[in-house]
Amino acid sequence: MAIPSQKHDVFQAIADPTRRHLLQLLGDQEMPVTVISGHFPMSRTAVSKHLRILAEAGLVKERKVGRETRYRLEAEPLMELKRWLSYYERYWENKLNVLKRFVEQDDDAAELTFTPLEVVDPEK
Template identity: 60%
Template sequence: MEPTKKHDVFQAIADKTRRDVLRLLAEKKELPISAIAAHFPISRTAITKHLNILAEANLVQSRKSGREKIYHLHPEPLTELKQWLSFYERFWENKLSILKHVVENE
């Protein structure tokens, strides 16, 4: 039976530290674990756990290079979030929303 991923996109981005990691990877393109951890006040081990959760949600990917494990952003799963959001956009008045709907449905 499929192991049914424990963490989805919604849970992955619920934590501020993980959002900060995503932002960092967006800016720096790719970084090994230690370099990532250096940006935060918590331990490298804690960062590794956050990276595992992000990887489970497929928001980051990694490659091994020698003794380093280098992570990079993989933003595609955010489309799920975008889709979820789009349902609610019609509920708040945004003068641009009508125009955007026109564009998106073209």
């Protein structure tokens, strides 16, 4: 699967609250643009542009049915986000460990243990 060097990436796509709302809405069912835009306090055209950005990020697929265009969620690209996130999980897990140690009054651990795991690039 070659990356199509899209203009908008997943991180940018989900940055906007309206677009996150769109994803939520389209999770449940495929919908044509007019119906979708009925859920938002803005013009149909504006919603349409948000849908385009989501489509460019691969988060949404469109299908032409007669004179309407129906959109549906495509969650797969969110895996990239999950992967990115997983890199940072150890940091807050470490934080929780520190807290746990504190609560347990483990006094002989004077300095905080820091788990230096493998050095990875969270972007790839």
